[in-house]
Amino acid sequence: MALKKTFSKDKKKCTVTFTVSAEAAQGAKKINIAGDFNSWSSTDTPLKQGKDGSFSVKLELDADKEYQFRYLLDGYKWENDWKADKYIPAPYSNADNSVVVTKAK
Template sequence: MALKKSFSKDGKTCKVTFTVTAEAAQGAESISIAGDFNSWSSTATPLTKKRDGSFSVQIPLEVGKEYQFRYLLDGSRWENDWNADKYIPAPFSSTDNSVVVCSK
């Protein structure tokens, strides 16, 4: 898993590419991402499957904020990003949420 960030020239937007490696996908047929940026919708932001078995999606986010998120594999299994910027306790479960920090 990986997070790749690129900042707009005006410094207001951070395009984050969220990637789930083939190893982390563990044979999943579909993966979506749910988080603060899409009202925790488990269907609004699907990742695109690549030929090598990895998945990715690019999401523009506002600079200066932190966003919690998790991946949903095959509509039934929640996973964190192994390379998130940090983790914080999830408010409604005993697990942690991944966090991406959008600052330079």
């Protein structure tokens, strides 16, 4: 898994590519991302599967913020990003949420 960030010239937007490796996908047929940026919808933001078996999606987010998120594999299994910027306890479960930080360095 990986988070690739690209900032707009004015540094107000950050395009984040969220990637779930083939290994992390664990044979999933579909993966969605749910987080602060899509009101935690488990269906609004599907990732596209690549030829190598990985899944990815690009999202344009506001810069200088932190967004919590998780991946939903095949509609029932929640997974964190193994390489998230950090993790914080989820308010409604015993798990942690992944966090992407969109601060320009």
